[in-house]
Amino acid sequence: xxxxxKSMGVAAVAVLALLSTSPASAGDEVNLYSYRQPFLIKPLxxxxxxxxxxxxxxxxxxxGMLEKIQAAGSNNPADAVLTxxxxxxxxxxxxxxxxxxxxxxxxxxxxxxxxxxxxxxxGLTQRSRIILASKDRVMPGELTSYEDLAxxxxxxxxxVRSGKHSYNIAxxxxxxxxxxxxxxxxxxxxVKANLARKPQGNDRAQAKAIYExxxxxxxxxxxxxxxxxxxxxxxxxxxxxxxxxxxxLNQGASDRGAHMNVSxxxxxxxxxxxxxxxxxxxxxxxxxAQKIYAEDNFEYPANPKIAVSDLVxxxxxxxxxxxxxxxxxxxxxxxxxxxxxxNFNEGPTS
Amino acid sequence: MxxxxxxxxxxxxxxxxxxxxxxxxxxxxxxxxxxxxxFTVLGLAITDTSDIWTHLYNTVLGLYxxxxxxxxxxxxxxxxxxxxxxxxxVTMCRFPGSRIFEWALLLPLAVPAYVLAFVVTDQLExxxxxxxxxxxxxxxxxxxxxxxxxVRSMGGAIIVMTxxxxxxxxxxxxxxFLEQSVCVLEVSRTLGKTAWGSFTRVAIPLARxxxxxxxTLVLMEVINDFGTVDYFAVQTFTAGxxxxxxxxxxxxxxxxxSSVLLLVVLVLIVTERMARRGRxxxxxxxxxxxxxxxxxxxxxxxxxxxxxxxxxxxxxxxxASVLSHYALSFYEETLSADYFSYVANxxxxxxxxxxxxxVIGLFLAYAVRLSQGPWIKIAAxxxxxxxxxxxxxxxxxxxxxxxxxxxxxxxxxxNFGVAIGGVLIxxxxxxxxxxxxxxxxxxxxxxxxxxxxxxPNMDGAARTLGSNPSQALKRVxxxxxxGSLMTAAILVFVDxxxxxxxxxxxxxFNFDTLATFVYQYxxxxxxxxxxxxxxxxxxxxxxxxxxxxxxIAKSRPGNR
Numbered sequence: 001x002x003x004x005x006k007s008m009g010v011a012a013v014a015v016l017a018l019l020s021t022s023p024a025s026a027g028d029e030v031n032l033y034s035y036r037q038p039f040l041i042k043p044l045x046x047x048x049x050x051x052x053x054x055x056x057x058x059x060x061x062x063x064g065m066l067e068k069i070q071a072a073g074s075n076n077p078a079d080a081v082l083t084x085x086x087x088x089x090x091x092x093x094x095x096x097x098x099x100x101x102x103x104x105x106x107x108x109x110x111x112x113x114x115x116x117x118x119x120x121x122x123g124l125t126q127r128s129r130i131i132l133a134s135k136d137r138v139m140p141g142e143l144t145s146y147e148d149l150a151x152x153x154x155x156x157x158x159x160v161r162s163g164k165h166s167y168n169i170a171x172x173x174x175x176x177x178x179x180x181x182x183x184x185x186x187x188x189x190x191v192k193a194n195l196a197r198k199p200q201g202n203d204r205a206q207a208k209a210i211y212e213x214x215x216x217x218x219x220x221x222x223x224x225x226x227x228x229x230x231x232x233x234x235x236x237x238x239x240x241x242x243x244x245x246x247x248x249l250n251q252g253a254s255d256r257g258a259h260m261n262v263s264x265x266x267x268x269x270x271x272x273x274x275x276x277x278x279x280x281x282x283x284x285x286x287x288x289a290q291k292i293y294a295e296d297n298f299e300y301p302a303n304p305k306i307a308v309s310d311l312v313x314x315x316x317x318x319x320x321x322x323x324x325x326x327x328x329x330x331x332x333x334x335x336x337x338x339x340x341x342x343n344f345n346e347g348p349t350s
Numbered sequence: 351m352x353x354x355x356x357x358x359x360x361x362x363x364x365x366x367x368x369x370x371x372x373x374x375x376x377x378x379x380x381x382x383x384x385x386x387x388x389f390t391v392l393g394l395a396i397t398d399t400s401d402i403w404t405h406l407y408n409t410v411l412g413l414y415x416x417x418x419x420x421x422x423x424x425x426x427x428x429x430x431x432x433x434x435x436x437x438x439x440v441t442m443c444r445f446p447g448s449r450i451f452e453w454a455l456l457l458p459l460a461v462p463a464y465v466l467a468f469v470v471t472d473q474l475e476x477x478x479x480x481x482x483x484x485x486x487x488x489x490x491x492x493x494x495x496x497x498x499x500x501v502r503s504m505g506g507a508i509i510v511m512t513x514x515x516x517x518x519x520x521x522x523x524x525x526x527f528l529e530q531s532v533c534v535l536e537v538s539r540t541l542g543k544t545a546w547g548s549f550t551r552v553a554i555p556l557a558r559x560x561x562x563x564x565x566t567l568v569l570m571e572v573i574n575d576f577g578t579v580d581y582f583a584v585q586t587f588t589a590g591x592x593x594x595x596x597x598x599x600x601x602x603x604x605x606x607x608s609s610v611l612l613l614v615v616l617v618l619i620v621t622e623r624m625a626r627r628g629r630x631x632x633x634x635x636x637x638x639x640x641x642x643x644x645x646x647x648x649x650x651x652x653x654x655x656x657x658x659x660x661x662x663x664x665x666x667x668x669x670a671s672v673l674s675h676y677a678l679s680f681y682e683e684t685l686s687a688d689y690f691s692y693v694a695n696x697x698x699x700x701x702x703x704x705x706x707x708x709v710i711g712l713f714l715a716y717a718v719r720l721s722q723g724p725w726i727k728i729a730a731x732x733x734x735x736x737x738x739x740x741x742x743x744x745x746x747x748x749x750x751x752x753x754x755x756x757x758x759x760x761x762x763x764x765n766f767g768v769a770i771g772g773v774l775i776x777x778x779x780x781x782x783x784x785x786x787x788x789x790x791x792x793x794x795x796x797x798x799x800x801x802x803x804x805x806p807n808m809d810g811a812a813r814t815l816g817s818n819p820s821q822a823l824k825r826v827x828x829x830x831x832x833g834s835l836m837t838a839a840i841l842v843f844v845d846x847x848x849x850x851x852x853x854x855x856x857x858x859f860n861f862d863t864l865a866t867f868v869y870q871y872x873x874x875x876x877x878x879x880x881x882x883x884x885x886x887x888x889x890x891x892x893x894x895x896x897x898x899x900x901x902i903a904k905s906r907p908g909n910r
Contacts, residue, residue, distance in 0.1 A: 031859055037870045038862075057859035060870060063596060064855035067746045068775075071753035075760060075772030077859070091599050162583065164593055200502045200583040202875050212476045213492045233680070234878070336597035340409040345585055 029055040030276040033065045035083035036263070044292050048283050054276050069097050074270060079277035082284075084263040085166040089121040090329030098266040101278055109285035109303045113324060114262060123262035124284050125299035127221045128320065129171050130258060131247040132207050137216040138245070145250045146175065146259065149219070150190025156348065158194045159206040159215035163344035164336065167203075167221060167261060172338060173331035174259045177323055181334070189342045198347030204228065204237075211240040221261075222246075226298025226311050248318035257319035261328075263299070373819060374726050377717035380710055381729035387747030387787050388612070388736050394746070395609045397602030402594055410590065418587040421507060421579070422572050428512030429568045433519025434561055436658050438549055441527040444643045445651040451658040452524075453899030458665030459517035459841075460891025462848040462865070464577040465884045467510050468877045469669040471581070474501040507582040513665035515571055519564035521837060521898070522799065526557035529803055545644065559802055562622055563795040569618065570738040570791065573611050577850065587611060588740050601746060608743045615738040619731070670888055676881035685882070688862070693886060696863040699778060699853075700846035703785035707842045708835055710786070711793025715801050716823055719809075730794060737791035741851030748784045748856060776858045784852035789845050793838040800834035801827065833901050840898040844891045864890070 034041060038060050045056045059065075059078075069076050083089060092098055098120040106115065106122050114123035131143060137157075143149070149158060161168065175184045196215035206218035207228060228241040248258045265284060267277045283289055290301040295309045307313070339345065406414075439445075440452045458466075473479050481498055490496050499505065530553060538548040554561070576588045587607065595604035646654055714730040721727070736744055752774050760771030774780060804827060812822040828835075850865050857866065864887045871880035 037874060039870060059857060059859050059861075060866075061854045062873065063592075063742050063851075064745050064749075067601060067749055068855060071746075071749035072772060072775045073753055073757060075753070075756045075775055077772055077776045087597070094599070162580075164589070164597060166597070169597055198500070198502070198583050205875060208477065213494070214476065333598045336593055337405050337409070340405065340593075343410065343413070345583065346413070 027055065028053055028276060029057060030273045030280050031057045031077050031079045032059075032280070033069070033078045033081045034058050034060050035062055035065070035081075035085075035088060036060070040297060041082065043296060044284065044289055047288065047292065048280060051288075052279065052283070054279065056280065066092055066095055066097065069268060070095065076268065076270060077272070078268055079271035079273045080265055080267050080280060082263075082265045084261075086170060086262055086264075086325040086329045087166050087332050089116075089262070089264050089266065090326060090332075092266060093120045097268055099269045099271060099274065101267050101281070103278060103282055105282040106285055109282075109290075109305075111302070111304060113322065114302045115264075116266075121264050121266040122281055122285065123264040123302045123325070124290075125263045125293045125297070125302055126260050126320070127223055127263070127299055128248065128258045128260050128318070129167060129219060130222055130225075131249060132210060132218040132220050132225065132244045133247050134210050134216045135243060135245050140245070143217060143247060143249075144252070145255065146171070147187065148249075149194065149217070150187045152190075152194070154194040154217060156194065156196050157216040158191065159196055159209045159218040160191075160199050161202055161206065161219075162199045163188075163339040168219070169332050169335045169339070170261050170328050171219070171259050172335035173328045174321065174323055176331045176334055176338070177327045178256065181338075185338055185342060188338055188344060192342055192344050193348060195348040199345050207240045207244055208237075211243045222300070222312070222315070223298040225315070226309070229311060246315040248316070250321070251319055255319075256323070257321040259323075260320045262302070262325060264302075373717040373720050377714050377721075377726050378729055381714060381726075381733040384710070384733040384736070384787055384790055385729075386751040387744055387784070388732065388739065390747040390750045391605045391608055391739060391743060392612075394602050394605035397606075399594075399600055399603040399606060402598060402600060402603040403606075406590065406594075410585065413585060414587045414590045417504065417585055418573070420504060421511070421584065421586060422569050424504075424508035425511045425515060425572050426565055426569055428508060429516040429519045430561070430565055432512065432516040432661055433521075433564060434523045434554070434557075436516075436661065437520045437523035437527055438553065439654050439658060441524055442545075442549075442644060443646050443654060445646040445654045447655055447658070451662070453896050454662045454666075455520050455658060456517050456895045456899055457662060457892060458514050459521075459844055459895055460847075460888045461514050461666060461669050462850075462868075462884070462887060463511055463514045463571075463575065464581065464850075464872065465673070465868070465887070466514055466665065466669050467506075467578045467581045468872065468875075469672045470506065470510055471501050472672065472877055473668070474498075474506075502582045504582075504584050507579055507584045510582075511572060511575070511578060513661060515568045516661060516665075518567045518571075518841070519561060521841070522560040522564035522796070523557055525834060525837060526560035526799075526803075527553060530556055560799045563799050566615075566619065566622070567737065567792060567795065570615060573615065573738050574740045576740055576742070591740055591743060595743075604743060605746075608739050611738055611740075612735060615735060666888075670885065673881045673885040673888070676878040677885050680878045681882050689867075689882075689886075692862050692864050692867050692883070693890070695861065696847055696865065696887070696890065699781055699785070699863060700843045703782050703789065703846045704839045704843035706782065706786055707789055707793040708797075708839045711790055711795075711797045711838060712831075712835060714794055715797035716819075716827065718798070719801055720819055733787075734791035734794040736787040737789065739788075741788065741849065742855060744788055745784060745852045745855035748780055748787060748852070752780045752783065778858060778861070780856040781853055784856050785842075785846050785849060788849070788852060789842045792841045792845065796834050796838035796841070797831065800831045804830055833904070836901040837898060840894045843894055847887050847891055 032045075038058065041058075045058070049055055065081065069078060081092060083092075093116065098116075101119040101122075103119070106119075110122050110124075114126070115121065133143060143154070148154070163169075163172070172184065172188065175187060179187070196209070201209075203218075203220035203224040204227070206215075206220055207224065209215050210218055225241060225244070225246055228237040231237040250256050250258060265281045267274060267281060271277050285303055287303065287306055290303040290306040293299045294301045294306055294312070298309060298312050300308055300312070436451070436455050440448050440455065471478075475481070476493055476498075484496070484498075485491065488496070534552055534556065535548055538552040539545075543551060574588070575586075576592065579586045579588060587610070591604045591607045594600050594607060711734075714726075714733065718727045718730050739747070756772050756774050759773055760769075763770035808826055808830075809822055812826045813819075817825065848865060850869055853863055853866055854869065857863075864883050868880040868883040868887065871877075872884075
């Protein structure tokens with residue numbers, strides 16, 4: 001056993017040695033929990049560091065961050081959270097982990113409807129949940145509203161990712177806000193009956209399915225279209241995009257407009273580098289950062305001074321649904337239950 | 351003295367009081383420390399979520415259960431048949447390639463299930479190689495022209511999970527077959543059993559504890575999986591757990607559902623234990639002469655070859671070659687990232703966790719053997735049940751004890767005037783702890799099964815000759831168990847290399863492993879960009895897997 005004990009000692013020393021390599025706490029830095037993939041945000045953060053000299057330490061994870069913040073209590077090392085989807089921002093707000101931020105810069109850069117009234121979170125970009133329609137098999141004007149998706153003329157023609165995905169949950173929540181429980185349920189049942197296949201894959205996979213002829217209509221976020229149209233490394237995706245017409249829904253003069261969602265950030269309570277964290281969020285709302293979001297990621301900048309990229313512009317101007325983000329967030333649980341009730345994810349045959 | 355009496359007869363009629371000595375006290379403390387995250391999950395489950403249950407009961411709960419049971423059943427049977435069958439073939443028979451299959455059959459172990467799921471879908475979907483070839487061949491032009499099975503389905507999930515998980519059963523069955531005394535087999539043949547009869551009536555029943563450990567591990571993997579079933583759009587119980595947690599913002603509800611999964615596993619384990627109650631599986635003879643190998647010819651050799659080559663082909667060669675192909679055109683993204691530090695991080699974490707898990711697993715298994723009565727055993731089993739909890743939920747369970755420990759350390763530090771709050775949360779300690787909690791089952795189960803095959807007479811002899819329990823462990827059990835312990839270490843190592851949810855949630859800032867690097871692309875279904883990383887996970891797993899095979903072959907008692 002003594003040999004085992006000895007090697008345990010060696011292991012302990014090794015572990016301690018490793019621990020000492022974790023980021024030092026000295027110097028100007030800010031610690032960020034990010035729900036967005038590192039390859040998406042790296043160019044932004046690098047630019048921030050180059051400009052300000054503040055280093056950004058990042059952990060990327062799509063779940064468990066709230067629990068990590070809560071469990072650490074006063075020892076929580078993170079200063080700010082960067083995320084997509086209003087559901088997560090609102091969840092963090094409800095859990096009480098955000099610090100209210102009062103910043104003239106943020107108030108000037110971000111319109112009031114894209115930030116929390118108490119300064120708990122700030123929207124940085126917007127994306128619309130749109131329709132990708134086959135140029136060959138869907139006539140212009142054949143599909144003009146989310147409500148149309150339940151029309152029997154689309155039987156067997158719609159593709160979509162899991163109904164439980166946060167983007168779809170937000171869309172269903174917006175339907176709940178506009179139409180109430182019963183009408184939304186009937187609508188969701190109609191959409192389910194119109195599906196070409198069981199919900200699967202991500203938004204990009206639905207575009208591919210249109211190209212392949214599996215379905216005619218798909219529900220997707222705007223920026224996926226831009227990424228396919230400009231994909232030099234995988235030119236086949238350009239072909240998928242070519243087969244597709246971008247369609248914004250509910251654009252009629254008296255209609256409500258296309259469903260929107262946000263990506264955003266918030267500063268955490270008890271942040272050890274609070275000033276830097278605020279500086280980071282402010283910088284992300286600045287002209288320079290917003291331009292990167294617009295040009296590289298094909299999102300709609302929250303900052304109205306910054307124009308969308310030329311490519312995004314080519315899809316056309318559209319009217320956005322003015323429903324408040326919190327009205328969507330508070331209906332997410334109900335939306336999830338509705339997806340269960342109509343058994344949406346089992347697809348058209350169930 | 352409890353420690354001096356060995357459980358020669360385990361049929362103790364009354365529950366003895368737990369008596370403390372170094373082994374039992376140590377075992378209890380370690381078991382509690384490892385079980386803390388599991389208790390945390392159970393603790394989080396104590397909350398009022400009746401509306402969620404009513405909702406689930408009225409809507410999808412039945413569906414989730416049906417899907418989960420179907421998946422467990424399919425993968426359980428698949429891995430049992432492939433794992434045990436191929437293990438028997440390569441151990442007892444000689445046919446073309448059988449020496450190579452001995453180790454090659456382990457290779458799919460190195461392939462993460464989610465990676466195989468991607469590759470299989472990539473090949474079998476409409477735009478994939480298979481369907482494109484079929485269209486060219488028959489002149490079809492659109493999906494409506496022909497029928498092709500849906501890849502993203504229950505069937506796809508069962509096949510993919512069977513292919514990457516059968517090596518657990520193979521590994522344990524093969525060690526068991528190698529450890530068996532040739533006498534019983536000879537006796538069975540002398541008494542007129544056919545080769546098949548000896549296999550089904552003698553070898554399998556004797557190897558049962560090991561095979562059961564293998565299948566139990568497989569079933570726990572099936573239960574805790576989220577990535578693969580999510581990708582294949584199969585709505586299992588885990589899908590429900592994540593809905594409740596992330597869409598309904600109820601971590602308590604998610605913990606309750608996870609606790610139900612734990613209950614299912616407990617029922618499984620207890621049922622099996624009851625079924626083999628009172629039987630003993632150690633060998634009474636020490637005659638380990640060379641195992642006979644039957645040379646197969648003709649169609650028998652061909653069938654055996656096919657039975658062994660298919661799992662390797664589909665579970666390893668296919669994903670490895672597809673990934674290599676993509677890695678060639680997309681290596682720049684990976685190499686320009688901090689690729690080599692990811693490799694180093696993966697190796698360090700996995701090796702530390704493997705070492706700790708084996709030491710603790712052996713310690714607990716031996717403490718159980720020394721103790722009389724059920725208490726230590728219950729503690730050890732509780733500690734090794736973390737394998738059945740979905741990784742992300744287990745991660746939440748790990749966070750709270752670590753957070754509490756951090757607070758205590760900070761408080762102690764404050765009393766001495768040093769600010770050391772939060773020393774653990776930003777380090778790799780939570781990750782290694784998480785791995786340990788999750789994979790202790792592998793190490794403990796293997797140690798326990800291996801110890802079970804050593805007759806208590808050995809302990810008796812060692813003790814009569816004046817050894818204390820530690821010396822007996824060192825001089826008698828450890829040498830006999832070396833092969834199994836190596837197996838355990840490598841299983842844990844390879845599993846840690848592939849592990850994702852715990853690593854993602856528990857890791858410190860700016861810290862990536864190969865698996866997390868693969869995930870940032872894989873989570874966006876970017877298979878090509880993740881190829882080199884995934885290939886490295888597979889590659890790093892192969893070397894230990896081959897080592898493992900050599901160790902097992904050499905581990906046969908009496909091997910010269």
